[in-house]
Amino acid sequence: MCLGIPGEILETHAGDLGLRMGTVRFGGAEREVCLEYVPDVQVGDYVIVHVGVAISKVSEEEAQEVFGYLQEIQALAELEDTQGPDAVRRANRATPGANPA
Amino acid sequence: MKYLEEYRDGAAAQDYLAAIRKLVTRPWTLMEVCGGQTHSIVRYGLDELLPSEITLIHGPGCPVCVTPIHLIDRALAIAQTPGVIFASFGDMLRVPGSSTDLLRARAAGADVRIVYSPLDAVAIAEANPGRQVVFFAVGFETTAPANAMAVLLASRKGLTNFSVLVAHVRVPPAIEAILSSPFCKVQGFLAAGHVCTVMGTDEYHALAARYRVPIVVTGFEPVDILHGVAKVVRQLEEGRHEVEIAYGRSVRPEGNRPAQQAVDEVFEIVHRTWRGLGEIPASGLGLRAAFAAFDAEQRYPEPGAPAAESPDCIAGLVLQGLKKPQECGVFGTRCTPEHPLGAPMVSSEGACAAYYLYRRRAAAAAPS
Numbered sequence: 001m002c003l004g005i006p007g008e009i010l011e012t013h014a015g016d017l018g019l020r021m022g023t024v025r026f027g028g029a030e031r032e033v034c035l036e037y038v039p040d041v042q043v044g045d046y047v048i049v050h051v052g053v054a055i056s057k058v059s060e061e062e063a064q065e066v067f068g069y070l071q072e073i074q075a076l077a078e079l080e081d082t083q084g085p086d087a088v089r090r091a092n093r094a095t096p097g098a099n100p101a
Numbered sequence: 102m103k104y105l106e107e108y109r110d111g112a113a114a115q116d117y118l119a120a121i122r123k124l125v126t127r128p129w130t131l132m133e134v135c136g137g138q139t140h141s142i143v144r145y146g147l148d149e150l151l152p153s154e155i156t157l158i159h160g161p162g163c164p165v166c167v168t169p170i171h172l173i174d175r176a177l178a179i180a181q182t183p184g185v186i187f188a189s190f191g192d193m194l195r196v197p198g199s200s201t202d203l204l205r206a207r208a209a210g211a212d213v214r215i216v217y218s219p220l221d222a223v224a225i226a227e228a229n230p231g232r233q234v235v236f237f238a239v240g241f242e243t244t245a246p247a248n249a250m251a252v253l254l255a256s257r258k259g260l261t262n263f264s265v266l267v268a269h270v271r272v273p274p275a276i277e278a279i280l281s282s283p284f285c286k287v288q289g290f291l292a293a294g295h296v297c298t299v300m301g302t303d304e305y306h307a308l309a310a311r312y313r314v315p316i317v318v319t320g321f322e323p324v325d326i327l328h329g330v331a332k333v334v335r336q337l338e339e340g341r342h343e344v345e346i347a348y349g350r351s352v353r354p355e356g357n358r359p360a361q362q363a364v365d366e367v368f369e370i371v372h373r374t375w376r377g378l379g380e381i382p383a384s385g386l387g388l389r390a391a392f393a394a395f396d397a398e399q400r401y402p403e404p405g406a407p408a409a410e411s412p413d414c415i416a417g418l419v420l421q422g423l424k425k426p427q428e429c430g431v432f433g434t435r436c437t438p439e440h441p442l443g444a445p446m447v448s449s450e451g452a453c454a455a456y457y458l459y460r461r462r463a464a465a466a467a468p469s
Contacts, residue, residue: 002243006104052218062349077123
């Protein structure tokens with residue numbers, strides 16, 4: 001139900017009552033999407049679309065974080081393998097929880 | 102598709118699983134809140150691939166599943182009113198009311214139309230000025246901005262033949278209800294990525310602090326989910342209980358402010374009954390008085406007969422994570438997606454339907 005699909009904005013235009021609309025491409029399909037809630041987006045940006053309304057602009061930089069975090073915990077696991085769990089605890093204290101919201 | 106395929110990468114998922122195995126030193130029970138996450142977890146078998154120390158409990162985050170039966174009955178009564186066009190997301194059509202569902206009402210002559218977007222329902226009202234159009238406004242915080250936009254649009258257009266039957270629910274009060282239960286086993290949460298895309302993380306800090314649980318906002322693809330699990334497990338292992346974002350490509354800590362403003366203009370916080378869970382204070386959204394003209398509950402009389410659930414359905418226990426779907430006596434026999442007795446068997450995001458789709462054969466093959 002909360003399904004949100006990323007798509008690329010191909011063009012933007014004024015819709016009904018001046019509502020900011022755009023054509024968004026999802027893989028092979030294109031759809032008219034309401035862009036009122038993402039005022040800073042431009043053609044070429046990716047947005048997350050839910051029931052015909054864009055709810056966020058995809059952050060290119062943050063999109064890589066999932067792989068960056070994987071490397072971080074892999075390094076942590078390696079440390080544990082070579083130096084034991086105490087070393088991991090020390091490392092954790094030195095770099096407390098990345099990216100607190 | 103960009104921003105989808107890379108998060109379904111099998112090698113990255115395996116690497117995450119290996120790293121999580123190294124992180125875990127003792128048993129932990131996590132709950133994924135959102136039905137979309139439940140669907141991914143069961144579809145890709147992530148719960149079976151994770152180390153045995155980690156138990157995933159499926160949460161109540163499926164609006165189709167938790168919309169109270171009295172509102173389904175109300176929707177049915179409105180849809181069966183002569184002259185009404187009843188517009189709904191497709192998921193709601195097979196949700197059982199006390200005696201029938203919207204799909205069967207449509208087969209019996211009611212004008213029930215599936216829409217992709219609430220804005221499509223406004224367009225139907227404009228195109229049919231002689232008919233009343235009622236939209237079934239269900240959903241979590243993710244859907245509230247779109248539904249608010251439909252009401253604002255109808256209001257600005259001066260439409261008098263458009264109204265909404267509101268069944269909106271909010272996630273944080275449901276998390277609090279789960280955490281405050283004496284039977285709660287949940288030690289950490291994967292929070293719903295699109296709910297937090299709209300609302301941000303403000304409401305979650307107090308929950309994480311009060312109940313000392315890590316809450317990690319998580320996406321929906323398999324690698325996203327493993328990313329969220331890894332962050333929760335690492336917090337648990339290190340004795341931390343913080344709010345973190347593991348779906349930063351969509352979620353900002355402050356959420357989507359323009360969307361929040363529209364929701365706040367149209368809706369106010371109300372008490373809401375959840376199907377299977379009962380009433381949860383301040384867990385819903387209802388129309389503000391300024392938009393009462395668009396309130397279908399005020400336009401159409403309440404049906405007389407009291408709502409009645411199937412006595413065989415254990416959906417309430419499944420939605421609280423206290424039972425697994427296959428522990429139900431009618432799972433897969435008298436209750437199937439074609440003939441559901443309870444709402445979690447309807448939507449593919451409901452835990453019962455997900456287990457029916459992906460686990461039935463495995464369950465049948467396993468020795469009992």
